[in-house]
Amino acid sequence: MIKSENKTREEHTMVIKVENLVKRYGDLLALDHFRLEVEQGEIFGLLGPNGSGKTTAINCILSLLKYDKGTVELFGKPMRPDAYDLKRKIGVVMQNVAVFEEMTVQENVDYFCGLYVTDKASRRQLVDEAIRFVGLEEFRKFRPKKLSGGLLRRLNIACGIAHKPKLIIMDEPTVAVDPQSRNSILEGILELNRQGATVVYTSHYMEEIEQLCTRIAIMDRGKTVASGTKEQLKAMIRGGESVTVELYLLPKDQLAQIRSLPHVAAADYQDNKLTVRYTGGKHNLIRLLDYLKSQELSFGKVYSELPTLNDVFLEITGKQLRD
Numbered sequence: 001m002i003k004s005e006n007k008t009r010e011e012h013t014m015v016i017k018v019e020n021l022v023k024r025y026g027d028l029l030a031l032d033h034f035r036l037e038v039e040q041g042e043i044f045g046l047l048g049p050n051g052s053g054k055t056t057a058i059n060c061i062l063s064l065l066k067y068d069k070g071t072v073e074l075f076g077k078p079m080r081p082d083a084y085d086l087k088r089k090i091g092v093v094m095q096n097v098a099v100f101e102e103m104t105v106q107e108n109v110d111y112f113c114g115l116y117v118t119d120k121a122s123r124r125q126l127v128d129e130a131i132r133f134v135g136l137e138e139f140r141k142f143r144p145k146k147l148s149g150g151l152l153r154r155l156n157i158a159c160g161i162a163h164k165p166k167l168i169i170m171d172e173p174t175v176a177v178d179p180q181s182r183n184s185i186l187e188g189i190l191e192l193n194r195q196g197a198t199v200v201y202t203s204h205y206m207e208e209i210e211q212l213c214t215r216i217a218i219m220d221r222g223k224t225v226a227s228g229t230k231e232q233l234k235a236m237i238r239g240g241e242s243v244t245v246e247l248y249l250l251p252k253d254q255l256a257q258i259r260s261l262p263h264v265a266a267a268d269y270q271d272n273k274l275t276v277r278y279t280g281g282k283h284n285l286i287r288l289l290d291y292l293k294s295q296e297l298s299f300g301k302v303y304s305e306l307p308t309l310n311d312v313f314l315e316i317t318g319k320q321l322r323d
Contacts, residue, residue: 013040014076015167015198016061021070023056023222030056031067032222038215043189043199045209047309048219049317054202057219058169062092074167088116091165091197095172097156099144105155106131106140113162130162133191135184150181157185161192168192169200174208186212206309216309220317234307237315240265240278241307243285245292246300247274254295261287274299 016038023031031053038044048054059065061072063081072079074086099108109127117123131137134154144152153173161168170189174182189212193199203209209216210230217227226233234240240263250269258274259267263281267274278284285304292299 014038015040015042015074016200017071017073017076018057018061019071021057021060021067021072023053023060023065023067030222031060031070033070034219034223036061036217036224038198038200040198041193041196042214043193043201043212045213045216046200046202046219047209047216047313048202052219052317053222054219055171056222058171058200058202062087062090062169088163089166091160091163091168093157093160093168093170093173095175097144097152099152099155099159101144104141104143105136105147105158108144108155109158109162112159116163126162126164130158133161134158134188148178148181150177150184153177153181153185157188161197165197167198167200171202172204173201174203174205206313210309218313218316226312226316230309233309233312235280237307237312240280241284242278242305243276243288244303244305245274245276245288246272246302247292248272248298248300250274250297254297258288258291261291 014037016036018034018036021031021034022029034053034057036046036057046054046057056065060067061074061079063072063079063083074083075089077083077086079086100111103111106127109130110123113123113126113130117126131140134157136151136154136158139147139151144155147155153175157170157173160170173189174185177185186208189199189201199212201209201212213230215227215229216233217224218233219225226236228236247269255267255269255274258264258276263278263284265277265279267276269275276284276288285302289299289302
């Protein structure tokens, strides 16, 4: 199990600051006064259903796409297409693997690192470190078509981080990879963050966001509709803790009493199972079990589930993440 480190955010240096970003494609409003702030040292999750504007926002932040209105600052400076001093501090790992098929693993990493580092001796060391970091030492002379999907994703990451960027933007880096490679990639992201990199991370896998990200923004229809830590996001929704109890007999009058307990949003009993959903509050499970014992009701297994990021996403946007 990969666990994200909860860091004290002592540093408040803003790495990304986006204000009122507007981008139109004809009549389509792709970004609607989009705002985003990412602080130094964060692993920041950017979530949104397909068509929400995530990729457009990233391309505008990187000055790969012109926008109609708003401002983008990176490291406290305006980001422009010719801001090469800022671009040297950025590494990008996009969803679509972007490497040269005719080059070997080593040649690919060297090429992309060479876009930022001209000194050959320094670049050689950086390339070796990047290849070791993603675990491709045995594949240095392989061409991409000989690599598995997971190894190809690792190569894509090595090409994006070899020059030691201070900001790394990762768009769906674990799509369609095997569990071993996925775990290796997630561990690598945490290590890059420990080494000082700020990471912006998009994913369709909620468990990755839960494990990795210190803060999260949810996008929908081109704007940020919610942001905060995962705990703050979960506190925004009506649905809270859900408790399920195997119960062999529950009279209707006692079900009604359970529904009247503090913080109970709903209580249902069917197939010998009582399911109680809460809006919030503490000690809900203890309070429920105390009630059942006071009524001398025999019960079996008890399950308690906290709301997930998927619950948050569904309630805020009305959509599943993977439409």
